[in-house]
Amino acid sequence: xxxxVPPRKSWWTSKKTVKVIRSYPTFPSLxxxxxxxxxxxxxxxTNPGVGLGVEEGLLCQMxxxxxFNLFPNSVVxxxxxxxxxxxxxxxxIYKASNTMALGVTSSVPCLPLPNILLxxxxxxxxxxxxxxxxxxxxxxxxxxxxxxxKFVELQIWDDQERVLRLRTVxxxxxxxxxxxxxxxxVFHFWxxxxxxxHKGLSITTKDPTILVTHCLVPKSLCSPGGKTELVQKxxxxxxxxxxxxxxxxxxxxxxxxxxxxxxxxxxxxxxxKMHINKTSSEKATPCEDSIPCTxxxxxxxxxxxxxxxxENPSGPQPLSLLGTLAASSRPRLSLTGGNSI
Amino acid sequence: xxAYLFKYIIIGDTGVGKSCLLLQxxxxxxxxxxxxxIGVEFGARMITIDGKQIKLQIxxxxxxxxxxxxxxxxxxxxxxxxxxxxxxRRDTFNHLTTWLEDARQHxxxxxxxxxxxxxxxxxxxxxxxxxxGEAFAxxxxxxxxxxxxxxxxxxEEAFINTAKEIYEKIQEGVFDINNEANGIKIGPQHAxxxxxxxxxxxxxxxxxxxx
Numbered sequence: 189x190x191x192x193v194p195p196r197k198s199w200w201t202s203k204k205t206v207k208v209i210r211s212y213p214t215f216p217s218l219x220x221x222x223x224x225x226x227x228x229x230x231x232x233x234t235n236p237g238v239g240l241g242v243e244e245g246l247l248c249q250m251x252x253x254x255x256f257n258l259f260p261n262s263v264v265x266x267x268x269x270x271x272x273x274x275x276x277x278x279x280x281i282y283k284a285s286n287t288m289a290l291g292v293t294s295s296v297p298c299l300p301l302p303n304i305l306l307x308x309x310x311x312x313x314x315x316x317x318x319x320x321x322x323x324x325x326x327x328x329x330x331x332x333x334x335x336x337x338k339f340v341e342l343q344i345w346d347d348q349e350r351v352l353r354l355r356t357v358x359x360x361x362x363x364x365x366x367x368x369x370x371x372x373x374v375f376h377f378w379x380x381x382x383x384x385x386h387k388g389l390s391i392t393t394k395d396p397t398i399l400v401t402h403c404l405v406p407k408s409l410c411s412p413g414g415k416t417e418l419v420q421k422x423x424x425x426x427x428x429x430x431x432x433x434x435x436x437x438x439x440x441x442x443x444x445x446x447x448x449x450x451x452x453x454x455x456x457x458x459x460x461k462m463h464i465n466k467t468s469s470e471k472a473t474p475c476e477d478s479i480p481c482t483x484x485x486x487x488x489x490x491x492x493x494x495x496x497x498x499e500n501p502s503g504p505q506p507l508s509l510l511g512t513l514a515a516s517s518r519p520r521l522s523l524t525g526g527n528s529i
Numbered sequence: 530x531x532a533y534l535f536k537y538i539i540i541g542d543t544g545v546g547k548s549c550l551l552l553q554x555x556x557x558x559x560x561x562x563x564x565x566x567i568g569v570e571f572g573a574r575m576i577t578i579d580g581k582q583i584k585l586q587i588x589x590x591x592x593x594x595x596x597x598x599x600x601x602x603x604x605x606x607x608x609x610x611x612x613x614x615x616x617x618r619r620d621t622f623n624h625l626t627t628w629l630e631d632a633r634q635h636x637x638x639x640x641x642x643x644x645x646x647x648x649x650x651x652x653x654x655x656x657x658x659x660x661x662g663e664a665f666a667x668x669x670x671x672x673x674x675x676x677x678x679x680x681x682x683x684x685e686e687a688f689i690n691t692a693k694e695i696y697e698k699i700q701e702g703v704f705d706i707n708n709e710a711n712g713i714k715i716g717p718q719h720a721x722x723x724x725x726x727x728x729x730x731x732x733x734x735x736x737x738x739x740x
Contacts, residue, residue: 254714255534255586257606334569339596357596358565 240374242267246329247289247308256331259293259304265381266291267374268310269352269364278349278365285312287367289329290354292337292381301385305335305342305354342382350375352382531575531584535695536606536712537688538636540628541613542621543592546647549678550613551589554688559679566591569603576689578696582716585692604635608704608712609691613645614662616675617654622646622661629669637710639703643672643691650677 237243248264250256269288272278287310292302311328335356345353350366366375539547548563548570555572572587588603604610610632614621625644632642646662659675666673672690676683695713698704704711 254709257709330573331571333567333571336568336596339567356564356567358567360564 241370242374242377245289245291246310246327247291247306247331248293250308250329250331251293251306258334259295259297261297262294263297264291264293264306265302265377266306267370267378268367270367272351272363272365274363278346278351278363280365285314286310287312288362288364290352290364301337301388303337305337305340307332307335337385342385344379344382347375347379352378530582531716532581533696533699533706533716534584534586534714535608535692537585537587537609537611537691538604538607538632539587539589539611539613540632541592541611541645542615542618542624542628545592545613545615545618545621546678547592547611547613548589550611550645550647550676550684550687551587553678553681553684555587557681559681561679565593565596567596574688576692578689578692581696583692583696584716585688587688604632604640605637606710606712607636607640608695609641609643610636611643611645611687611691612671613647614657615648616646616657616659616662617648617651619656622657622665625665637712639698639711641672641691641694641698642669643674643687643694644669645687646673646675647678649675649682650680 235243238245242265243263245264245266245268247266251258251264252260266289269290270284271281271288273281289306289308289310291306293304293306294302295304308329308331310330313325313327339357341353341355341357343353343355345351345363352364352366354362354364366378539551541547543565548566549559551570551572552558552560552563555574566589568591570589572589574585574587576583576585588607590603612625612628612632614625616622629642632640644662644666646657646659662675663673665671672694674683674687674690676687678684695704699706699713704713706713706715
């Protein structure tokens, strides 16, 4: 349980090591924020991510606190979820006062995609707003696990009910319903995150328009249908400089930047129809819960090649290494039509 | 509130019972079938040593190499390590040297390491003699215990004796408690009183939380 909250820093200012030129408007229009204006802190918090509880929230405060001191320079994107189980309707597993904080971050801030998933159990006091990131009385929060994202599959499972499915490579499955106190906007961020993790950004090798010449993962992972063979290990470290410079210039986890930048483009979400999901009935495929499909096996097999990726590099990583982080999961994970990583 | 927080890390081959030891220590229960650990799972418990409340923050790490990708960096800042092998599997004992090298390479030199021969309830299947464990521990300067996460035999003792050893090192001034790399943090309340100690320069506030 946290009894004190570390000094708050503005994500926009203090966590940057390299200045990033952003293309989105610096301030959102007032209209765009109207729907969640009520969540903004009384002291006039100017950071919308903080206001929405997705940035500098309880999970972030905990992992950055002296007690853990983890990933101190990385942004954490987080939300509060209720763990549910499948039945006719989604049923809560725990009492309403017990929720799960789920977040993503990067072990190294310069990585283009987040590579860490954080899970924590939160126990709230009665009547407390459960998305508030600076409650007057701190809830009890216990960090449960740090999972490398490459061992996790995230899917938008039920967009109507705002349910994510989280599946680990060891077949542990969680259904997590976004807490009702979160506005719709927050679920759109998760949709966007899943999309980005699945499809990549323009600077990552998931973007099919970028030719990756060096890749340390088996070829089959880079090009669907290819034979499983390890591509020249000696290529590691070659030709990294120009792309690395580009990556380093981002100076931040690009995905998280993207997510938070979306805060400034509210209106886009209203018109954007995500092609992420099928209807609930379509989701009820035979293999959805426990029986892995063939593509799953590929997914799991991919993790046996652990040598190609280090989540905590001591220095800058070549593009090939960063690229495989993004590329490894591309072709295989759409089990039920949902987006996944 | 706690006087000190000690960070522990549990390491060892897959299937030796690391997660079960943690569960037994934190929840006092045994789970015969346990999922493979991926990355790091956390547990915490308060104990009392010398009248002082000490919070143990325990990092249970993946034993399987393919799931260990982020784990090594977490040795950093550990005050104690539980190095576990399975007395019924000789190979897990044979790998201890590798684990020890790994731990020593990535952690601070003062880290207290407790060698644990787990599954002592399975005497009929024993492949590693107790004396072998003792000899290995003696040779490498480790503390040694045999435990059973199933019966809870020696589980409390393993965690608590490690904490006692760390506590003694603090008293002897071996650990610089102001250096976070040592895996020790001073609790919010204790920080003020500790400010008067000679070893504490500047009376740091290192709390940040309690259990």
